[in-house]
Amino acid sequence: MLLTDLRYAARILRKSPLVTLAIIFTVALGIGANTAIFSVVNAVLLRPLPYEEPNRLVWVAERNDPLKLQTFAASVLNYLSWKEQSKTFSQLGAFGFTSFNLTGQGEPEQFRGGTLSPSLLPLLGIRPILGRSFRDEEERPGAAKVVMISEALWKRRFGSDRSIVGRTLILNGAATTVVGVAPSALVPLSTGDMWVPLTIEPEKENRLNHVIIALGRLRPGVALDQAQAEMNVVAGRVSQQYADMKDWGIRLVTLGDLFVNSQLRTALVVLLAAVGCVLLIASANVANLLLARAASRQKEIAVRTAIGASRARILAQLLIESLVLSAIGGLVGVMTALWSIGAINALLPPNLLPTQVSVDGPVLLFALALTIVTGVLFGIAPAWHAAKTDLNEALMQATRASSGLRPRLRNGLAAAELALATVLLIGAGLLAQSLLRLQQVNLGFQSDHLLTFQLALPANGYAPDQRATFYRNLLDSLQATPGVRAAAVSSGIPFGNGAYTTTPIMTIGPSPLPPEAAVPTDWRFVSPGYFKAMRIPLQRGREFADADMPSTAPLTVIVSQTTAQRFWGDTDPIGRILHRQGDLARQYTVVGVVGDVRHSTLVTESPAIYYPSIALSTGVDVVVRTEGPPTSVLSAVRQRVHALDASLPISTVRTMDEWLANSAAQPRLNAVLLLAFAGVAMVIAAVGIYSVLAYSVNQRTREIGLRMALGAPQRHVLSMVVREGMTVGAVGVVSGLVVAFAVSRVLSSLVFGVEVRDPLTYVAVAIGLGIVALVACVIPARKASRVDPIVALRYD
Numbered sequence: 001m002l003l004t005d006l007r008y009a010a011r012i013l014r015k016s017p018l019v020t021l022a023i024i025f026t027v028a029l030g031i032g033a034n035t036a037i038f039s040v041v042n043a044v045l046l047r048p049l050p051y052e053e054p055n056r057l058v059w060v061a062e063r064n065d066p067l068k069l070q071t072f073a074a075s076v077l078n079y080l081s082w083k084e085q086s087k088t089f090s091q092l093g094a095f096g097f098t099s100f101n102l103t104g105q106g107e108p109e110q111f112r113g114g115t116l117s118p119s120l121l122p123l124l125g126i127r128p129i130l131g132r133s134f135r136d137e138e139e140r141p142g143a144a145k146v147v148m149i150s151e152a153l154w155k156r157r158f159g160s161d162r163s164i165v166g167r168t169l170i171l172n173g174a175a176t177t178v179v180g181v182a183p184s185a186l187v188p189l190s191t192g193d194m195w196v197p198l199t200i201e202p203e204k205e206n207r208l209n210h211v212i213i214a215l216g217r218l219r220p221g222v223a224l225d226q227a228q229a230e231m232n233v234v235a236g237r238v239s240q241q242y243a244d245m246k247d248w249g250i251r252l253v254t255l256g257d258l259f260v261n262s263q264l265r266t267a268l269v270v271l272l273a274a275v276g277c278v279l280l281i282a283s284a285n286v287a288n289l290l291l292a293r294a295a296s297r298q299k300e301i302a303v304r305t306a307i308g309a310s311r312a313r314i315l316a317q318l319l320i321e322s323l324v325l326s327a328i329g330g331l332v333g334v335m336t337a338l339w340s341i342g343a344i345n346a347l348l349p350p351n352l353l354p355t356q357v358s359v360d361g362p363v364l365l366f367a368l369a370l371t372i373v374t375g376v377l378f379g380i381a382p383a384w385h386a387a388k389t390d391l392n393e394a395l396m397q398a399t400r401a402s403s404g405l406r407p408r409l410r411n412g413l414a415a416a417e418l419a420l421a422t423v424l425l426i427g428a429g430l431l432a433q434s435l436l437r438l439q440q441v442n443l444g445f446q447s448d449h450l451l452t453f454q455l456a457l458p459a460n461g462y463a464p465d466q467r468a469t470f471y472r473n474l475l476d477s478l479q480a481t482p483g484v485r486a487a488a489v490s491s492g493i494p495f496g497n498g499a500y501t502t503t504p505i506m507t508i509g510p511s512p513l514p515p516e517a518a519v520p521t522d523w524r525f526v527s528p529g530y531f532k533a534m535r536i537p538l539q540r541g542r543e544f545a546d547a548d549m550p551s552t553a554p555l556t557v558i559v560s561q562t563t564a565q566r567f568w569g570d571t572d573p574i575g576r577i578l579h580r581q582g583d584l585a586r587q588y589t590v591v592g593v594v595g596d597v598r599h600s601t602l603v604t605e606s607p608a609i610y611y612p613s614i615a616l617s618t619g620v621d622v623v624v625r626t627e628g629p630p631t632s633v634l635s636a637v638r639q640r641v642h643a644l645d646a647s648l649p650i651s652t653v654r655t656m657d658e659w660l661a662n663s664a665a666q667p668r669l670n671a672v673l674l675l676a677f678a679g680v681a682m683v684i685a686a687v688g689i690y691s692v693l694a695y696s697v698n699q700r701t702r703e704i705g706l707r708m709a710l711g712a713p714q715r716h717v718l719s720m721v722v723r724e725g726m727t728v729g730a731v732g733v734v735s736g737l738v739v740a741f742a743v744s745r746v747l748s749s750l751v752f753g754v755e756v757r758d759p760l761t762y763v764a765v766a767i768g769l770g771i772v773a774l775v776a777c778v779i780p781a782r783k784a785s786r787v788d789p790i791v792a793l794r795y796d
Contacts, residue, residue, distance in 0.1 A: 010324070020325065023286050027329025027374060029680055030282035032336035033275040035359070035367045037673075039341060041268050042366075043357045044260050050185035052125020053217075057255040058224065060092070060214040060231070066247045067504055067520040073210040076200055078238060078245070082214065085234045088227040089216040093120035094198060095190045096212045099456045099619045100147075103647040104170040110456055110619075110651035111153070112497075113194035115212075123217050124185070130154070131165035131180030138197040145176040146197065153193040154181045171196075173458035188259065207244055208582050210501065215255070228252045244582040266749050267670050274427065274677045277420040279370070281681050283378040284413040285688040290322065290379065291410055322379025323372065330371030334364070344669075414692045415732035417685040421678065422736025422769055423743070428678035429761045430744075430751050431671040437753030438664055444597035444605065445494065446535035449485075450656035451630035451637070452493055455648065456619035468549065470644060471614045475527065477640045478624055483633045486625040488530035489614065493621040494599045495659040497652070504581035505609060507567045518581040519566055522599055522606045525613040531558075531594055533625045541574045541592030548591075548612040556612060557588035560596045563607040578609065602663055603752050623656075630655045670750060682769065685732070686776045693725045693780040714785040721781035722774070729773030733766050 014020075048054055060082060061071040074094065083092050096115040101108060118134040121127065129151060138146055147169065149158075158164050168175050171194070182195065190213075198212070218227055231250040239245040338359055345357050457467050471489055478487035504518035513519070528544045530536075539561060548556050557578055564573040579587045588611070599606040626633050634653065641650055707717060744756040754761075 019289055023289055023325050024329045024332060026282045026286055026684060027326055027378075028332035028336060029684075030275075030279035031330045031333030031367060031370055031374060032340070033333075033677060033680070034272075034279050034370055035334055035337035035363060036340045036344065037268075037271050037275045038366050039337065039359055039363045040344060040357050041272055042360070042363055044264065044268060045256075046362065047360075049255060049259070050126070050183075050188075051255070054255055056218040056220075057124070058216050058218065058227070059253040059255060059258040060216050061251045061253055062210060063249045063251040064247050064504070064520075065249070067518060069502070069520055071251055071253060073501070074212050074214040075207050075210050076205045076212060077202060077207045078248075079212060079214050080200070080202065081238050082216075082231070082234060082250075085237065086216070086230065088219055088222045088230045090219045091119055091123040091217045092214060093117045093123040093216075094212040094214045095120055095195075096198060097190075097192070098196075099454070099651075100171045100194045100196075101173070101456055101458055101647075101649055102169060102171060103173070103649075105157075108647050108649035109157075110454065110649040111193045112651075113192035113196070114190040115198040116148075116190065116195045117198045120190075120215070121182075121186070123215060124189070126183050126185050128180035129183050130162060131178070133180055133182075134197045139199055141199055141201050143197070143199075145171075145174055146179045147171060147176045148180045148182045148195045149178060150182055150187055150193040151184045152187070172456070173461040206582075207242055208504075208580075216252075224252060224254070263749050264666070266746065267666065270427065270746060270750065271670070271673055271677075274424055274674055277424055278677050278681050278684075279374065281417045281420050281684050281688075283374055284417045285684050285691070286325075286378040288410050288413050288688055288691050319376065319379050323375035326371050326375030326378070330367060330374070333371075334359070334367050337363075337367070410692050411728045414685075414688045415728050415735065417681075417688040418729055418732025418769060418773065419736035419739060421681040421685040422733050422765060423740045424674065424678035424681045425765045425769065426736075426740040426744075426761055427747060428671070428674040429765055430747055430754055430756060430758065431667070431674050433754045433758070433761065434751040435664070435667050435671040438602045438667060441598065441602055441753075443494070443602075443660075444536060444595050447656040447660055449626045449628075449630060450534070451624040451626060451633065451653070452496065452656060452659070453622050453637070453650045453653040454619050455489075455622060455641070455650055457648070464551070468614050471527065471620070474622075474641065474644055475529070477643070478622075478637065479529075481633060481636050481640060483627050483636070484624055485627055486529055486533035487622065488533040489527045489620045489622050490530055491525040491613075491620060492599075493623060493656075493659070494534075494597055495656075495663045496621055505563075505567075505578055506581055508577040508579070508587065510571075511567055512569045513567065519563075519607070521563055522608040524608065524610050526610050527614045528612070530610070530623070533623050534597075535625070536597060537595045539593045539595060540572070541590070543592055544610075544612040549614050553612075555586060555588045556591045558592040558594055558610040559590055560594055560606075560608045562596050562605060563609060564590075564593050566607060602660075602667075622650075667750070667752075682772060685769075686772045689725055689729060689773055690776040690779060692728065693721060693777055694783075718781045718785040721785075722777045725777030725781070726770075726773060729770065729777070733769050733773070736769075737762055737766060 049057075051057060059071070060074065060079075062074050062078065063070055063072060076094075079092070079094050086092065094117045098113055098115055100111045100113050102111060116134060118136050118139055121133040127133070128148065131148075133148065134146065137143060149164070154160060154164060164178050165180065167178050169178060170176070176196070186195075216227075218224070228251075231252060235245075235248065235250045239248060341357055341359060457470060462470060475487050475489065478484055501523070502520045503523050505521045506516070506518050507513070511517075526544065528546055528549070531538060531543050541558070544556070544558065547553060559567075559573060559578070567573065567578070568576055573590050573593055576590045577587050578590065588609075594610070596605040597608065598604065599608060624630070624633065624637060638650060641648060708714075740762070741757060747756050
């Protein structure tokens with residue numbers, strides 16, 4: 001019987017190819033969009049992390065409530081204290097970040113990497129795919145130099161050569177033995193391609209030097225709140241023992257929350273709700289089309305009923321037809337989703353997600369379930385009403401209009417489509433405005449004509465005075481290069497991935513702040529000429545000079561405008577004193593004030609302080625301001641670097657505009673996707689209104705002809721039909737405005753520079769959809785106004 005129903009459904013669908021294709025296309029849009037977005041949600045929120053029992057893994061972060069630091073990196077000494085005193089963790093491990101220069105293997109190359117405690121891989125439950133992980137004795141000072149490389153680097157640079165284990169590489173100028181190839185699961189956590197043991201020398205560490213990320217594995221049966229309670233006690237002991245730690249505590253964060261922040265979660269929920277709305281709109285539109293087709297099949301259904309078909313049998317047949325349409329649309333939708341996954345992966349910011357987005361088993365099961373539910377959803381109402389066909393009326397081919405229930409249902413579905421489209425368009429409008437505001441925001445510097453790259457001088461090859469000489473010679477050489485206006489080095493550029501962090505800063509003397517108050521402040525080491533190269537305006541005092549660079553020079557600092565206002569209000573900050581919390585011995589005199597810069601996000605300005613240095617011990621960012629396109633001087637820049645040290649690689653070569661584009665990637669993706677979904681929803685909703693009116697006009701042809709035969713002018717018929725359609729449109733738009741107003745707070749964390757209940761957005765969307773609805777109404781209305789009364793009266 002099922003095969004018979006399927007064959008019959010196929011014949012019926014072939015008889016009306018245009019309607020069939022329209023339904024399949026509409027369903028494919030809805031299911032394809034939902035499958036694509038669910039694949040992202042699956043990769044971020046649902047797919048288990050690639051570690052053993054990931055629900056027992058936590059990030060052991062430091063926190064400082066007075067400084068409003070809810071999660072912060074850990075210091076090595078605190079990490080050691082936690083290992084000694086904690087009982088709720090079966091293991092603790094840690095990792096840091098660094099870079100490596102690989103030489104002696106062809107072209108010099110710089111790699112990002114990290115330092116790993118030997119306990120980290122066992123803690124995560126992962127093993128090297130080749131060789132071994134680090135041993136406990138290798139984290140001690142003076143141990144033999146060993147390294148693990150990533151699986152991607154092993155394949156790309158070394159051609160998957162299994163003899164790589166035991167080979168010696170020259171890293172940062174020192175011979176280092178490869179002991180293993182790390183699995184790809186390590187990369188999302190500790191980004192990079194190379195890792196060395198985390199060497200711990202307690203006597204050289206500072207408890208306020210927060211440079212590592214600590215992870216813990218909860219013992220079996222230990223809940224997160226139990227571990228948090230114990231770590232609160234541990235933090236209390238540490239703060240009592242060490243005065244510098246009085247305001248510092250511990251916060252345990254699940255590993256999933258470490259990977260996925262609340263803003264990304266909100267964005268995914270919003271996008272999933274948006275594609276859900278698109279699917280509902282598509283289902284409502286398809287239901288209207290099927291209602292129209294069911295009306296034309298009343299006689300067929302009546303004949304089948306007359307020869308013995310039960311209502312349940314008719315209902316089953318019509319539902320099978322709906323499921324066939326949904327299955328074909330679902331198949332096309334999944335194929336569309338497979339194509340779109342590549343585009344989504346390309347648009348996503350690097351390292352945004354813990355795993356790669358893909359269409360795997362759970363996603364396919366979701367698509368299958370969605371296809372079945374969608375088929376039932378848009379098919380149940382038309383099938384039910386068709387199965388209730390009045391036998392006598394259908395067989396006599398009555399000419400009366402359809403009962404009131406069906407037009408009300410069709411109008412209600414069309415209004416619901418418009419309501420959902422209104423909600424989506426308002427959300428898309430808010431995100432689009434937010435993206436526009438982000439692109440127009442004052443960065444505090446000029447991003448055009450800026451080339452950036454990174455250098456890392458090996459510590460064992462360059463003493464501090466040699467590093468200073470190298471960078472001074474490099475800057476002199478770069479500034480003499482044709483096409484270069486200015487050049488400078490810094491420990492971190494805005495929106496880059498340089499080595500910088502936030503440090504609690506205190507002042508000496510009168511201040512609007514409470515006594516002993518510390519302000520968390522971003523810091524940078526910069527060379528003379530940095531503010532000129534970045535075009536950061538100097539507001540007071542002076543910039544750094546060569547006299548500020550030597551280690552024997554008086555300690556000076558330049559602060560941003562917001563930093564100065566926080567510490568000293570409207571008084572002159574020049575000559576005032578700053579020092580790091582817990583380091584009263586090193587006092588810095590303010591010699592200049594510069595404008596505020598957005599360092600890490602486009603949304604907020606970051607209070608900052610700048611220290612003078614040209615002998616940085618870690619990798620640096622080099623900024624080069626050019627006269628023409630930044631890439632036009634890249635070849636000359638490489639030659640200048642290699643003229644000073646042929647073995648020194650340069651890495652992360654990007655323009656500042658590329659850094660900015662990467663920073664705006666997530667909000668841009670949010671806005672683009674929601675705009676696309678809203679546009680699809682608007683088109684489907686407009687088609688829905690059009691189909692309702694077109695069907696209504698077709699059903700009322702005799703009535704309209706009679707009106708015109710009795711003297712009704714064309715304009716009256718035109719206005720009657722338009723009024724009918726615009727009533728449906730007005731109900732839908734107003735309902736959508738109310739719903740959007742009620743749920744708008746969900747978008748509060750995703751927008752910038754615009755109110756989530758912005759009146760202009762609401763009015764613009766209402767007017768825009770009103771115009772779309774009017775256009776959709778005019779077409780069938782014009783057809784109605786041109787009905788020939790003679791033809792209409794012969795309609796039956």
